[in-house]
Amino acid sequence: MFSAGVRREVAGRLVVAGCVAAEEEADELLASAPDRATLLAFVARRESGEPLAWITGEVRFAGIPIRVDRGVYVPRGQTEELALRAAALLPDGGAAADICTGSGAVAAYLRSAAPSAALAATDIDRCAVACARRNGVAALVADLDRGLRSGSFDVVTAVTPYVPTDQMAFLPSDVLRYEPRLAIDGGQGGLGVLRRLVVGAARLLHSGGFLLTEIGGDQATRLAPVLAASGFVTITTWCDEEGDVRGLGAERR
Ligand SMILES: C[S@@+](CC[C@H](N)C(=O)[O-])C[C@H]1O[C@@H](n2cnc3c(N)ncnc32)[C@H](O)[C@@H]1O
Structure with missing residues (x-):
């Protein structure tokens, strides 16, 4: 027009x-x-x-x-690889939990790729949960895995806040000015929420289930002790288009 x-x-x-x-x-x-x-x-x-x-x-x-409602983290292209990998690991009629769901993008993709799967999702931010629900995702307002049934999931996905607090200042100014800090700031070393996620995902997954989470920098190495202590094996990582490590997958023993 x-x-x-x-x-x-x-x-x-x-x-x-x-x-x-x-x-x-x-x-x-x-x-x-x-x-x-x-x-x-x-x-x-x-x-x-x-x-x-x-x-x-x-x-x-x-x-x-x-x-994507105003105030809700905008899903990034770099996260698509995580969603594709998770869909490939989700069996027919299986169950997936998307933690830190934001707008519900990853869960909505899993639903489209695996319509017979049962999907659960959480986010601590009410606005994000409302947005995820508008995207057809049955999301709960909850801290990480709270409110979800232990031992009942084949796949857990999560894009937690993982930017180290002391590196927040290097983000593009528009991101800093507009997007919610709660969605991005991962605390010291960026591992504050990630470490708790690993422990929570171990609770949610049955033996043989998979955790897929977004990470950056050397976080795979720094998460190794908590992954091992939580019973995760076969740790793999993948890179984004820039060649930087961007994701981690691990199997629950
Ligand atoms: C980086 S965004 C990712 C959103 C979505 N998964 C995506 O990829 O577009 C992180 C999300 O985690 C949520 N969050 C932060 N801390 C949380 C916690 N302790 N429990 C649940 N959600 C949390 C934020 O509200 C935000 O929506």
């Missing part, structure tokens, strides 16, 4: 604002805005650094549309 000239103007403003994929973002804003006044308001929000997904209300994750 908008002309090519309007598209050029919007893309040009986004380039000036520092958006890397200005053309694609312009297309998304044009597709979501019902009229010119709304479009201009959307562009102004994006120019101020607000996440595109909060403005359009949606992001694509592993090929499926995920609603």
Whole structure:
């Protein structure tokens, strides 16, 4: 409904604002805005650094549309690998728990990939849980594994906060200004929530079940003692497109 000239103007403003994929973002804003006044308001929000997904209300994750409410962590492309690996490990009619579910992106992907599976999810943030429910995920407001049945899951997925507190300052300024710190700040060494997650996942998984979690830096090495103490074996890691370690998988003995 908008002309090519309007598209050029919007893309040009986004380039000036520092958006890397200005053309694609312009297309998304044009597709979501019902009229010119709304479009201009959307562009102004994006120019101020607000996440595109909060403005359009949606992001694509592993090929499926995920609603993302304002204030809720925006699912990242780097997490798709974790979701794909988890789906491959989930047996027909199996059960998965997505801890720290946020918008519910990973759980929603698992549901689409394995429709016969039973899915549970938790997040400590009420806004995130409301958003996950809007994405069709039966999420609970809970700390990590609280409220979920022990020993009953084939797969546990989690993208916890894992950025070390002393490295938060190096994140892009828009992330720091807009996205919830609770979703990102992993405490000292980034391991505060991760260590508790490993212990909680060991409770949830039956023998032979799998934990898949997102990590960064040398966190795999630093988690090794708690993984071993919690009964995890066959630890594997994978890297993101930049070649940095981004995920860890482990089997419950
Ligand atoms: C990095 S976001 C990941 C969200 C989602 N899994 C994704 O990949 O888009 C981390 C999420 O963990 C939640 N969280 C932080 N501490 C938690 C805790 N102790 N128990 C449950 N959820 C927690 C935050 O509210 C946030 O939604």
